Amino acid sequence: MDDTLLNTLFTHFSAGRTPDKTDFNASKMFSLLEDPFGIWCSFHAPEGAAVNELNRYENLKVRTDRNSRDIWIKEHFPGVEFIAATNDTDRFKGTLRAMIEGKSAIANAALWNLPQSIYGSINLLQRVDSGKSVFGDYHYRIIQFKRAHDLKEHYALQVSLLNHILSDIQQFTCRYTRVELKGKTVEVDYLDHEQRLEQELDYFRHIRDGKAKPEAHKPPKAANPPWRIYANKIVAESKDLQMLPGLSAEMRQCLKIYGMFSTDDVARAGLEKLRSLLEEPFATDAYYNSLAYLHHKPVLKQAGCFPPPAKKHNLYFDFEATETFTKDNVSFVYLIGIWDKEEDKYVSFVAKTPEEEIKIFEQFYDYIKEPQDTVLYHWTEYEAKKMRKMAQENKHDEQKLNLLVSLCYDLKVAIQKAFYLPAPSFSLKAAAPAFGFNWRQDDCGAMDSMVYFTNWLKTGNDELIKKVLMYNEDDCKAMLYLENKLKQADILAQ
16 A cells, blocks of 8 residues: 555645634535525634534434445445544545545545545545546545435535545546435536535635624524524514514615614504515515514404404314434324313324334214314424325225314414414424423424334333423413414404
């Protein structure tokens, strides 16, 4: 093995250091495109503002994806060498060494170009015995694995960046990068993305150097962890225009040009001024949403849509469904939770397997003793849509499922028609907290629930399913809580 070449390549492309946060990791391409404010926070937020929030769902997905990928690689590339290293430096050196030795395939690779402040991880490098590179009469091409059915923009830019780094190291440009998606293979042409890639890297450098400050998103997810809590706080405290539902970035920029930087500014500008700047219904919506914030009260939008039609039995229900982590898994509803208003209790039905899914819907049906005097409240169309689909697929239970659908009442639609709220959106996670509701657990959201449920099936630890049930119960109770608050609220007239 040519130690001189190894040392020359390592010395040049490491630039005498290891990667740090000032360098751009190809894995951050999604964040750069979708959460650039989080990138800004990593450089410019106050010390201590980051809050690590364990993402159990992503961790489980990464582990299962890695296992599936490694199995596939071993099957298709029997002579593959997996780079095993305890630190970044050894991993980069190990990758260079394997390439110099001409390994037929190299997995778990790492490549740096720190003179250009870029680096990244590569799932698989495949040797191609043509084209002269720095290594000899062969070069390497990249194969990346993505858990998606279609090639997404950030995937294409990410693999193009990795290809750029590889090209500089091996002094040979392999124009196409192979991406293995779920069920198909896509070839990404570097030339198609070269110009856009440079633009995005330039944007990263501007953010890093304080020359650009991107907008945050709407709370409660103004940025991704570890900056979510900090971003939510500053967006809310500054009364940022992101707190107004429905406005595009272009509309917010238009308002800023005319001196409106907060919801208070919008409320004080007046409806006529807004109508001169924005088309309808955006002008009216922005004005009355801002009034709701200014006075800390809902504003009546349309009479007659609220309150919902209460009956003898009022049930607030919510589903929890699994995600498919591997190609053999099937997504299914594993939990139906109900808050029974009249009985003042939470009821749940749990399915452990896809085969048991239909059984919990039968239990749901059986719980309803007087359908003609029952209303099933839910938030968004997901639950009703799911039951309609199941009715088509389960002829034996079609009548029961269609009856359940006929009793459904989308509380979100009713509230959205009736009010402007002092909330950034009509998501239940945004609307209910605007009136004081809090979920009891900080470590269990919708995605966490899937992981807790999956681990409960594996371990039998009932503490895990208890966390899932508590989260679902709070979802159900949040709907009733919000309904009651709006019934009792001092409401502004439009």
